[in-house]
Amino acid sequence: MRKLLLTCLLCLVAAGSTTAFSNSGDIYDQKLEEGIEYFYQTDWDKAAVIFNELKSRDREDPRAYFFHAMIPFWEYFFGGNSPKVAQDFLERSQSAIDISSERLNENPHDTTMVLMLSGLYGYRSLVAASEKNYQTAIESGMTGFRYTRQLLALDDDDPKALIGKGIFYYMVGTVPKELRWATNLMGIRGDKQEGLSILEHAATSESYVSNDAKMILSYLYKTEGMYDKALTHIEDLCYRYEENIIFQFNYAEILEKSNRQEEAKAAYRTVVELQNSHLDTLKEQSKEKIRNL
Template identity: 60%
Template sequence: MKLIQLLWFLILCSIISSNLVAAPTGIKADSLSYEQKLENGIDAFYRTDWIEASSVFRELQQKKPGDSRAYFFEAMIPFWEYYFGNNSSQAADQFLKRSQQAIEISKNQLNKNSSDTTMVLMLSGLYGYRSLVAAAEQNYKEALESGMTGFKYTRQLLELNADDPKALIGKGMFYYMAGSVPNGLKWAANMIGMSADMQEGFDALEKAAKSDSYVRNDAQMILAYLYEREGQDKKALKHLEALSARYPENIIFQYNRARLLEKTDQLTLAREKYEMITKMNTNTLGVLKQKSRNRLQKL
């Protein structure tokens, strides 16, 4: 179970942004306004202005009910609320409901074209997120089933063009996970084709992080988590600083930047960032403001 959860934690945000901005195969991008509104909705999502983002995504669902991208992004709102907020059962239920709808539409699109990589990426993420939430809610049967189903789609990422930043992200996460399997379990990982070197994963993700597209956001978010997990806090902080500069209104990026500044003994800067967070004008994740106040008191 821990191995499956690790895989999907690594995929946390890897499908957001430009991975899914391009119209899926079979969906005509016949309306510039639709594509522009989708990008605007994604931008609002990254700014954690989820009221605006949800409004945009619902409008797009009415306009093109067969395009699963808007359903995917709307499902991600309660997922982030759950994961970065207070783990409320209401957010979990809302996510599971919305993600199931997104899965059904995505599968319909993939059935029409089995080589539609956008749908493979989307389904990989949706099942992964469902596995994380179900495990946190102690629904281990659903967590296991969703995890294994999502893993099937993740394996398909290994067949993508190696020069495509989207493929680099998928491969990077897969290689890291395979490389981080404890020695006592490597035999089991090898049996299902999970043999790779951890550094290969970092190299692939760093290459994606240097790309010119928004894919770099996804790669940097993952790298920040992985580097911290491996005790390389300064490398993690470098990526969080880039994300915070790019999206100054994103309270999640700002809070984790402050936390890593504190962790790397840059206490004056950490206090400044925590103070800034307490004054941010945001309608989401107030719990991070409270956490910042708590850290200020301890500092």
């Protein structure tokens, strides 16, 4: 469930981050998209070079800072919980938060900044809790929730807001009935099916964020045991980001859960054969799966 949540959070913020909002210019935006493409292909060495270049070019644009911070974040959760990698993320994310906060102060209605800050504080809470730094975890979680509440008030027609609301409604809908009184007391309501429907609407939009909605839906449907629907979305993602070892691994897992064993073994072999120096744990897990299937 933890990896489900963090993946949904990343998709949410990525949806906003790819929208041009600064005065950095077309060249900056083109380089940013190139870096994001490398990031989603899990070619993080090339992505880091581009993000560092963009940080030097425009120190007031938080988008490159955000994605540069996401490299150790994904490496921490998908590649082993290294304290050194956790510290690297906390330092990079603080820089992204500082710059994003300044931008939001200048324009309180900036959707992208709300999305970034909501996600960044949520990520910091997850990492800090995993590292048993509970004070930072609690403070970050509470601050992130404040931005999430602000997110829910955004324009319903904005695909970025649709993704945020869909995730939030789904997550609230997963709260056990015996604990619903607590969410009701806080004025928080949500329904899993409503959340999925909102995300499906975002997935069919003409916006760039449709890919991010598909990413989220593939994870949620897998969790719900709705494997045919999960496969529809993960297949699209694997086709677009064929070098993304995380997407390919999840594609293999969904095939396995669908009792399509031979196809799953072939998909796990694809994971093993991918050239990736950051997520060897997924390759080792795939080898184990192949032996056991």
